[in-house]
Amino acid sequence: MTGEDAPIIAISGLTKSYSGRKVVDDVALEVRRGEIVGFLGPNGSGKTTTIRMICGLLKPDSGSGTCLGLDILTQSARIKREVGYMTQRFSLYEDLTIRENLDFVARVYGLADRRARVTETVRRLGLERRRDQLAGALSGGWKQRLALAASVMHEPKLLLLDEPTAGVDPQARREFWDEIHRLAADGLTVLVSTHYMDEAERCHRIVYIAYGRIVARGTVAEVIAASGLSTIVVTGANVVRVAAAVRGRDGVEQVAPFGNDLHVVGTDPERLRAAVDAAIAEAGGGVTAETGSTGLEDVFIRLMQQAALADDSTPSGRRP
Numbered sequence: 620m621t622g623e624d625a626p627i628i629a630i631s632g633l634t635k636s637y638s639g640r641k642v643v644d645d646v647a648l649e650v651r652r653g654e655i656v657g658f659l660g661p662n663g664s665g666k667t668t669t670i671r672m673i674c675g676l677l678k679p680d681s682g683s684g685t686c687l688g689l690d691i692l693t694q695s696a697r698i699k700r701e702v703g704y705m706t707q708r709f710s711l712y713e714d715l716t717i718r719e720n721l722d723f724v725a726r727v728y729g730l731a732d733r734r735a736r737v738t739e740t741v742r743r744l745g746l747e748r749r750r751d752q753l754a755g756a757l758s759g760g761w762k763q764r765l766a767l768a769a770s771v772m773h774e775p776k777l778l779l780l781d782e783p784t785a786g787v788d789p790q791a792r793r794e795f796w797d798e799i800h801r802l803a804a805d806g807l808t809v810l811v812s813t814h815y816m817d818e819a820e821r822c823h824r825i826v827y828i829a830y831g832r833i834v835a836r837g838t839v840a841e842v843i844a845a846s847g848l849s850t851i852v853v854t855g856a857n858v859v860r861v862a863a864a865v866r867g868r869d870g871v872e873q874v875a876p877f878g879n880d881l882h883v884v885g886t887d888p889e890r891l892r893a894a895v896d897a898a899i900a901e902a903g904g905g906v907t908a909e910t911g912s913t914g915l916e917d918v919f920i921r922l923m924q925q926a927a928l929a930d931d932s933t934p935s936g937r938r939p
């Protein structure tokens with residue numbers, strides 16, 4: 620089916636409209652074997668819709684491509700069977716135990732040697748101690764782990780995870796990501812949507828979508844560098860007054876408090892520095908201001924604002 624070097628996902632021109640509005644607009648994406656690719660973007664930007672078109676659950680209006688070497692337009696039934704897909708909402712049975720849920724999924728996939736397969740999956744995902752608990756009684760973290768188990772039980776080569784850790788605590792999210800990395804090390808390819816910056820940083824590569832269009836892609840470092848943003852970190856007792864004084868000045872794009880610090884972001888380092896210096900003088904000093912590293916979140920906020928300005932269909936209320 621696919622050679623060792625053939626892309627696991629290769630799509631281009633993918634477009635989908637609802638009620639005359641393009642919610643996915645000319646999306647191209649290539650994902651290679653063993654990669655963990657993060658799919659980021661604001662609410663309603665088209666992540667779920669794109670994922671559903673990749674895995675054969677939704678037909679694009681236009682565009683084409685392959686998933687696991689299968690044509691997304693003509694071989695969607697096979698794609699559906701062969702990928703592992705974890706939906707944005709918990710979709711297992713709350714009134715069945717972990718084992719029963721996995722047994723049910725094994726039946727749906729028509730897996731041979733069902734019992735052994737369920738036992739092996741329970742072991743592999745570390746669910747032994749909870750295997751007889753009702754899914755509905757599990758914590759958010761364990762529910763997501765069960766959903767992950769269900770999506771890998773048929774040993775797919777590609778996992779599509781749609782916000783797999785939404786609402787899950789940091790420790791459980793970390794363990795979930797350790798598991799994803801273990802699976803990827805075994806050769807599984809992963810496309811995962813998320814709103815969490817720390818999760819973006821755990822991906823080999825990220826893709827950022829806004830208003831249906833991909834507006835940035837690369838490693839986290841590449842995406843930050845390509846944004847052309849600079850950041851000055853202001854520290855000291857007087858940051859609140861500096862924040863008020865710096866907002867709206869020429870050269871200042873974003874002002875955000877982080878704990879006791881203030882991050883001031885702009886595109887032109889010289890104008891940014893001049894604005895910060897002027898604001899500090901106006902606020903009466905009492906702070907230090909040093910060049911800092913730009914965070915992914917600052918980059919995403921800028922990308923979203925730029926995309927909003929470029930998007931004609933954006934309601935004025937969402938314009939920055």
Ligand SMILES: Nc1ncnc2c1ncn2[C@@H]1O[C@H](COP(=O)(O)OP(=O)(O)OP(=O)(O)O)[C@@H](O)[C@H]1O
Nearest residue numbers: 637638642660661662663664665666667668669707
């Ligand atoms: N079946 C549908 N009918 C009409 N509109 C839809 C349908 N599915 C999605 N949309 C719209 O398409 C846009 C993209 O939705 P999508 O669910 O793909 O976004 P998303 O990036 O996954 O958002 P989130 O981060 O909130 O999950 C949204 O405006 C949504 O309301």
Ligand SMILES: [Mg+2]
Nearest residue numbers: 666667707781
């Ligand atoms: Mg979604």
